[in-house]
């Protein structure tokens with residue numbers, strides 16, 4: 001028995017639930033999990049359902065074609081995928097490897113519903129860690145002058161590996177508008193602050209100067225506007241007047257790693273649906 005996940009969003013209207021559920025029922029798709037939400041402001045409908053094939057009376061190709069017709073009628077954005085068809089993800093890292101290490105450890109333990117297929121970096125520092133996990137490591141150094149062709153190298157590695165998600169696991173280079181458009185909805189970044197506070201570089205130093213009482217981290221989809229992408233997860237941790245910048249950076253490593261791992265898991269389980277500049281998590 002195989003299970004599948006259908007997630008979609010569309011302009012809300014009477015009968016959307018009846019349309020999708022009757023289509024699945026007619027095909028003998030056995031629904032085991034459903035969650036949905038309607039945004040009262042955008043009047044957009046969001047749904048995620050899990051079903052299995054124990055009683056399926058058509059092929060999945062036929063079911064997918066029938067759903068495509070309904071989705072066109074509903075003007076829906078959708079993903080239909082087998083639960084065991086794990087998304088292929090490529091990780092990107094610069095000098096700090098705490099988020100990379102956390103993702104590799106979870107993946108190796110089978111705790112990440114994804115297939116990590118490779119790592120790109122503008123530093124050599126993480127090659128040993130990555131190759132120890134039996135994964136290919138791509139060293140792609142970059143300068144201001146070489147950024148356009150270095151980004152082409154990132155894209156060619158991503159497509160060679162059939163990547164489906166690029167995870168910026170403390171990759172400290174600003175991606176160009178073109179690369180962001182190419183990877184729209186397929187790239188997640190971890191920012192080491194509780195956004196919208198302290199965007200950009202050195203957020204912990206600026207947070208210390210401001211005298212904050214919590215540190216945080218934000219995982220978001222990457223857009224051309226730095227640290228402005230739709231937020232997926234945020235985590236915080238209290239600190240106090242005795243907490244130095246160095247201690248904030250160290251405490252922040254766990255906060256960042258947890259927020260990013262959670263965001264990657266939610267994305268790979270098709271639980272994150274874009275809602276304009278925001279997200280719905282089902």
Ligand SMILES: Nc1nc2c(c(=O)[nH]1)N[C@@H](CN(C=O)c1ccc(C(=O)N[C@@H](CCC(=O)O)C(=O)O)cc1)CN2
Pocket residue numbers: 168171172173174175176180189190191192200201222223224225226227228229
């Ligand atoms: N288009 C985007 N690219 C990236 C984003 C993003 O939101 N949109 N997030 C960053 C990560 N990041 C903060 O989370 C960040 C990374 C780098 C910088 C920065 O100022 N970088 C300098 C170079 C720094 C260096 O060489 O070490 C630069 O690129 O000029 C700010 C924030 C990842 N990319």
